[in-house]
Amino acid sequence: MKGIVYEGPNILSLKEVGDVSPGPGEVKLRVRACGICGSDVHGYLGITGRRLPPMMMGHEFAGEVAELGQGVDQWKKGDRVAVYPVDFCGHCEMCRKGDVHLCLNKRAFGVLDVDGAFAEYICVPAKCCFRVADQIPYSIGTLMEPLAVSYRGVEHAGDLTGRTVLIVGAGTIGLLALACVKMKGAAKIILSDLSDYRLGIAREMGADVTVNPGSGDWKAQILAETGGKGVDVAIEAVGAAPTVQQAMAALRFGGRAIWIGNNKPFVDVNMQEIVTRELSIQGSFLYGYEEFKTVVGLVNQGRIHVAPLISKEVSMEETPAYFEKLAKDPGSLIKVVMVD
Template sequence: MKAMVYKGPEILSIEEIADVPVKDQEVKIRVKACGICGSDVHGYLGKTGRRIAPMVMGHEFCGEVVELGSKATKLKKGDRVTVYPVDFCGECEMCRKGDVHLCLNKRAYGVLDVDGAFAEYINVPEKCCFPIADSVSYETASLMEPLAVAYRGIGNAGDLDGKTVLIVGAGTIGLLAMACVKQKNVKKIIVSDLSDHRLEVALKMGADVAVNPGKEDFKQRILDETDGRGVDIAVEAVGAEATVRQAMSALRLSGTAVWIGNNQRMINIDMQEVVTHELSVHGSFLYGYDEFQKVAGLLNEGKIYVEPLISKTITLDEAPEYFNILANRPGNLIKVVVVDKDTVEV
C-alpha cells in the first residue's frame, strides 16, 4: 500500500510499504481523511523527538472498514468510522481508573515509532472505532481528534452559563474550543489573534467579538467589551509566553484560565497577579475515551459547526509539499486535510 514515510527532519517520501495482516480484535480501515496536526509539522522538522524515523505520521483520521479480524463483531464492512487514536491496554492502573489516554502501555498512532494514517490503509482495534453519520463528511470527521482536545479543555473551564469567554489563538484548537463554547449558554465570546484571516473565520463560526492585539489596545478592548470587569474565562490555545500573559491579563478578579496550548516549555508569568486577583489556572491535555465518544455524538447530531476552519483538502501525493508549506510559509492555511482522491473531490 502507499504511505507517506517520515525519513528524518524535513524528509518525507511517498512509498509502497507492506500491508499488515489484521489481528483478531482489529479492523482494517481504508483511510478517507487525515488532518495534518501542528505536532506533525513540528515532528517533520525534527524538533520534538516524538517522531522516530522511519515511520508514518497521522493521528487525526477516519475512514471505511474494509476487513475485520476474527474477533471483531460490532462493525461490518462498509461502516464509516472515526478512530480514537490510542490503543490502550485496559488493565493498568490508569485504565482501571478510566483514564485510558494515560494508559501506561498505550500506543498512539502516528507518534514515536507507531505508524499512523498518512497511508491508504491502517489497522486499529475495533474498540477504538466510532460511527460517523452519513450526513458528516470524512473531511469534517477528521477533525474529531482535535475537537476532543478542545472539548476536554472547555470542560475544565467549569460552568459557563452567562459567562464571558476569551479564546486566545484562532488556530485549529482555538477555533474548535470556540465551537465547543458555542454549545454553552454564554454571554459573549471574544477571540484574539494576530491574523485578520483567522479572526474572520472565528466570526464566521460564531464569535461575538474579534480582537487583533497587533492593531489595537488589547487590554482596553477587553475592558470595553466587559464593562470594565475583564472576562470570566480565558482559554489559551497557543502555548507561548506572550499569549499566556495576554490571557491572564484579561481575567476578572477570581477568573479562570484554561491552558490548552502546548508549545513553549518554560514561561514567565506575573505570579503576584495570580495571587492578588485569586486567579485559577487549569492545564488540559488530550482527552478521554468517553469525551471522544461524546464529541463524536455531537458532530453526528450536527450540534457543532466546524467546517470553516478546513482551509484545504489535498491528496497523499501532495502531502510532502504541504508539510513544507505549513512549516515555512503557512499563510492563511489553518487546517489542511489529506483525503482519499478516489472518493473525495479535492
C-alpha cells in the first residue's frame, strides 16, 4: 500500500509501505479522509519532538471498514466510521476512572513512532470506531477529533444560555468552539482574530460580532457590545501571551476563562487583575472517549455546523506539498483534508 512517510524535518515521501492486517479486536480501515492538524505541521518541521522518523502521521481520520480481526462482531465490511485516535489499555488507574485519554499505557495514532492515517489503510481497535451517518462526508468525519477538543473546553464553561461569550482565535479549535457555543444557546458570541478572512468564516458559522485587534480598539468594541461590563466567558484558543491577555482583559468581574490553546509553555498574565476581579481560569486538554462519542452523534444529527472549516480537499499525491504550504504560507487555508 502507499503511505506518506515522515523521514525527518521538512521531508515527507509518498512511497510504498508494508501492508497491514488486523489483529484480534481490530478492524482494517480503508482511509477515506485524513485532516492535516497543526501539530502535524509542527511535527513536519521537526520542532516538537512528537514525531519520530520514520513514521506516518495523521490522527484526524475517517474510513471504511475493509477487514475484521478476530472477535470483532460489532462492525461489518463497508461500515463508515470516524476514529478515536487513542488506543487505551482499559485497566490502568486513569482508564478505570474513565479518563482513557490520559491512559498510562496509551498509543496515539500518528504520534511519536506510532503510524497514523496518511496511508491507504490503517488497523485500529474496533472499540475506537464510531459510526458516521451516510449523509456525512468522510471529510467532515475528520473534524470529529478537533471538534471533541473544542467540545470538552466549552463544556467546562457550564450553562451558556443567555450568556455572552468571547472566543479568541479563529483557527480550527476556535471555530469549532464557536459551533459548540452556538449549539449551547449563548446570547451573544464575539470572535476575535487578526485575519479578516477567518472572521468571515466565523460570521458564516454564526458569530454575532467579530473583532480584529489589529485594526481598532478591540476592548472598547467588546465593552460596547456588553454594556460596559465585559463578557461572561472567554475561550482562549491560541495559547500565546497576547491572546491570553486579551481573553482575561475582556472578562467581566467574576468572569471565567477557558484555556484550550496549547502553543507557548509560559505566558505573562496580570495576576492582580485575576485576584482583585475574582476571575477564574480553567484549562482544558484533549477529550475523553464519551466526548468523542457525543460529538459524532451531534454531527450525525445535524446539530453542529462545521463544513465551512474545510478549506481544501487534496489527493494523497498532493498532500506533501500542502504540508509545506501550511508550514510556510498558509494564506486563507484553515483545514486541509486528504481524501480518497
